[in-house]
Amino acid sequence: MSAPPVAFKKRAKPSTRKREVESDADATADASSETTAESPITLASKLKKRAKPKSRLSFGADEEEGDGAVFQLKKSSLSRKLELSKQSSSTSNVPTSAFDPITSTTSSIGPSYSAAYLNELKAATPSSRPRLTEDEQVSYDADVSMDTNSYAPQIVDLTADVDMETDIPSGASISAAKEKRERMRKSAANGTEDYISLSVTKRDDFSRGPHPDSRLVREEDELGEGDDEFAEFTSAQERIALGKKSRKLEAKKRRENMNELIADAEEEDEETMEWEQEQLRRGGLRTESPAASAPKPVYKAAPIPSPTPIPTLSTAVASLSRTLAALTTSHTQHTSSMVTMGDERTQLDTREKELREMIARAEDKRSWFAAFKDWIESVATFLDEKYPSLEKLEDEQVSLVKERHDMISRRRSAEDEDDLSLFLGELPIPPRDQPEQVDELGRVVPEANPAVTRRERAAARTARRQARRTTRPPPPSQDDEGFSTDSSLPPSDAADYSTATRKVLSKRQEVLSDVKAKDFLDPAVGLVKWFGEWREKFGETYTGAWGGLGMVGAWEFWTRLEMVGWDPVEDKRTLDAFEWYTALHDYSRPSIQTEEDEDEDMEPELGPDGDLVTAMITTAVIPRICKILEGGGFDPYSAKHVRRLVDLAEEVEVSVPKENPKFELILKSIFNAFQVAVKALEATLPNYLALNRPRFDPEAIPARRRYLTRQLKLLHNIIRWRKYAGDKYGLGLLISSLVSDCMFPAAEGGWEVGGEEVMQKVVGMLPPELVPVHVKVRMSRK
Incomplete structure (x- = not known):
């Protein structure tokens, strides 16, 4: 006999999830x-x-x-x-x-x-x-x-x-x-x-489709494809929300469904869990026995502490003593810690004050340097604008000096040729290679007659000599012709030269005519103020940045502008007569003496820059002097010029030593001027010596004497300069070349008529090591 089948219906999902069981x-x-x-x-x-x-x-x-x-x-x-x-x-x-x-x-x-x-x-x-x-x-x-x-x-x-x-x-x-x-x-x-x-x-x-009798069914004609059955899982029934409101409702609905699912998943029903465990047990999938129940607590009496002996007086006193000692030690430590913390706080306060001062100084420094930078940029802009006009004036002055030197050199060369032609003969006239010169009207300009030209030059020379003797008579020892300085211009040319010089000076004033600010008109007001304040406030940075040399570089414009028109040979003004010299001298010595310590013989101490006058002379003055000397400002035949150059060199030597390369530039420029004069003589004399056709002329003997006297004067100037400069750049060789190649050949042809006398003077002036051998041999014959 078989038991009737047991059927289970699906449980609904109540909140209590209670299972209905049928008997x-x-x-x-x-x-x-x-x-x-x-x-x-x-x-x-x-x-x-x-x-x-x-x-x-x-x-x-x-x-x-x-x-x-x-x-x-x-x-x-x-x-x-x-x-x-x-x-x-x-x-x-x-x-x-x-x-x-x-x-x-x-x-x-x-x-x-x-x-x-x-x-x-x-x-x-x-x-x-x-x-x-x-x-x-x-x-x-x-x-x-x-x-x-x-x-x-x-x-x-x-x-x-x-x-x-x-x-x-x-x-x-x-x-x-x-x-x-x-x-x-x-x-x-x-x-x-x-x-x-x-x-x-x-x-x-x-x-039944297009073929009702056929047993073959197409896929699209088949019923029950499952689209409606599984629409909940395939999203077939979902609708796309297009409006803003519908999208919000759809999102809200999705959130509610998700919350329900989460709540269902987290819900734990005790009865349901028990039923599931029972089903697992009945299916044989869970055979372990339930956890044993917790044992029933049994009362246990608290343990009775062991008896503590009553402390004695000595033990209590000892304990109190130890506690007191610990408290005393702790108090001492705390006191020392408080003192240390107080010292640290004082140090921190001091350090904070120092830092605040440093910050204030740094801010002052930053603001000052910002203003200084702006001012320097304005000075740089000013110099960029004014330097071209300054250089133009300097070049114009050099061109005037060079033109004057060329005029005097041509006149002296013509006088030497006239004297040589008198006692050695005239040179043949070279054939005309150039076309005839014509004037503005097309007329042929007649060439000058050499004899007439020589007579005119001789007459002009005699007139200048007489005028010079009337104004300033020569000393008895220099009564010979040719020894007196003949480096002055004719009156008309001298007047033109003076006019041009004054014009250059007026143009110098026009360079700063449009400047109104005092800082740019006078460097002692602008440069000295800013750079002096820099040196006073921030000395370390001033020294490290070579602030003095920076100021000299900026001051160079005003120095050169002040020296425009100054001829170091003709002008008797010394360097300390200029304003820039005085201003830089005072700036370089910032210490001011009090009335008690004031002493005329006591020189103020130099500042951290040293003597800035030396830097200015090296930077601006020496190059300017060399440019004027090389342009023709120095006449080698003028004894006055040589004396002035010696004084100027000694004045520069006070600030710049002789060993300085800048100072040697002056020596080199003066040597070049002497060398050019000697080479000009060496280039002229050989042509007349090769001709050597003397003629009977009463003027031949004075002409020879004049020629040798001029060379003797040049030799005298070279020897005098050699005493100061030494044998720099071969001055001794230049002297020997002048005596042996220029003076001795001209003196040997008229030895009895003045040549021997001149050579005796030469040997008397020269040091023994500079006298040529053949001159010594000739002088030994008597």
């Missing part, structure tokens, strides 16, 4: 009443009313709770027996037989099998499936059978060790089932009601 008797009665009350045709009609089939769960409950029929699985006899044994064991805790696998103790959870029970269970279990009768084979069809028992859920004991065999139906039974199904299909086509289709809808209710 075995009620379940059996309901199952049997359903089986007897409803026929297969009625059940099929109920199934047809459903639009689409619902999915079933394995334990017999629907997905949704409703009035539909319960799907039941057909159970085998063995499973029914097992179900009866489980139901009987669940209704009573007392075992029904000695082979009951459920133990009587409440502590056991899983089934327990004995050997006798297992043997009896094995004997009662069939070894093969019972064979069906012929009627059952013919009448049974798995496709059309609507037996409710066949859909009842089958419960299989997974823990039972049962040897079950499966019968495979034979080919004859399969063929009989197919034929029966075909006959019933045909009878259904004829209108009979005995055939029940597997489809829940009638074929006539829907369109």
Whole structure:
């Protein structure tokens, strides 16, 4: 006898998640009443009313709770027996037989099998499936059978060790089932009601497609594709929200659904958890015993402390002494810490004050240097604008000096040629290679007659000599012609030269005529103020940046502008007569003497820059002197010029030593002037010596004397300069060349008429090492 199948309906999802359990008797009665009350045709009609089939769960409950029929699985006899044994064991805790696998103790959870029970269970279990009768084979069809028992859920004991065999139906039974199904299909086509289709809808209710008689169904014509059934999972029913409000509602709905799912997942129902654990235990998936209950607490009395002896007076005094000593030590440490912290605070306050002062000084320094930078940039702009006009004036002055020197040199060279032609003969007139000169009217300018030109030059020379003797008579020792200085210009040329010089001086005043600021008019006001303030406030940076030299570089413009028009040879003004010299001298000595310590012989101490006058002389004065000397400001035949140059060199030497390369530039310029004069003589004399055609002329002897006297004067100037400068750049060789190549050949031709006398003067002036050998030999003959 098989037990009726037990059907489980799907539980709804209440808040308490309480499981409804039917008793075995009620379940059996309901199952049997359903089986007897409803026929297969009625059940099929109920199934047809459903639009689409619902999915079933394995334990017999629907997905949704409703009035539909319960799907039941057909159970085998063995499973029914097992179900009866489980139901009987669940209704009573007392075992029904000695082979009951459920133990009587409440502590056991899983089934327990004995050997006798297992043997009896094995004997009662069939070894093969019972064979069906012929009627059952013919009448049974798995496709059309609507037996409710066949859909009842089958419960299989997974823990039972049962040897079950499966019968495979034979080919004859399969063929009989197919034929029966075909006959019933045909009878259904004829209108009979005995055939029940597997489809829940009638074929006539829907369109059968373009080929109704064909058994091949296209995929698009097939019904029940599952789009509507699984629309909830495929998002087929979702609508895209286009409006702003609808998008907000859709987002709100999604958030609510997510919150519900999270709440359902986090919800833990104690009863549901207990039911799930029971199902796991019954399925044999959980065999461990529940946790042992906590042991009941047992009262335990508190331990009685051991007796403490009463402290004695000595012990208490010792303890108090130790405590007092510790407190005294702690007080001393705290006192020292407070003193240290006080000192540190004082140091921090001092340091803070220093830092604040440093910050204030740094800010003052920054602001001052910012203003200084702006002022320097304005000075640089001013100098860039004014320097071209200054250089133009300097070049104009040099050109005037050079023009005067060329005029005097041509006149002296003409006088030497006139004297040479008198006592050595005239040079032949060279053939005319150039075309005739014409004036502005096209007339041919007649060439000057050399004899007439010589007479005119001689007359002019005599007139200048007489005028010079009337104004300033020469000393008796220099009464000879040619020894007096003849480096002055004619009155007309001298007047023109003076006019041009005054014009240059007036242009110098015009350079600063458009300047109104005192800082740019007078460097003693602008430069001294700013650079002096820099030296006073920020001495370290001033010294490190060579601020004094920077000021000299800026002052150079005003120094050169003040010296425009100054001829170091003709002008008797010394360097200390200029304003720049006095201003720089005072700036270089910032210490001011008091009235008590004032002493005329005591020179003030120099500042950190040293003597800036030296830097200015080196930078601006010496190059200017050299440029004027090389341009023709120095006449080698003028003894006055030589004396002035010696004084000027000694004045410069006070600030710049002789060994300084800048000072040697002055020596080099003066040597070049002497060398040019000697080379001019060496270039003129050989042509007349090669001719050597003297003629009887009363003027020949005075002419020779004048010629030798002029060379003797040049020799005297070179020797005098050599006494100061030494034998720099070969002054001794230049003297020997002048005596042996220029003076001795001219004196030897008129030895008895003045030549010997002049050479005796030469030997008397020269040092013995500079007298040429052939001159000594000639002088030894008497």
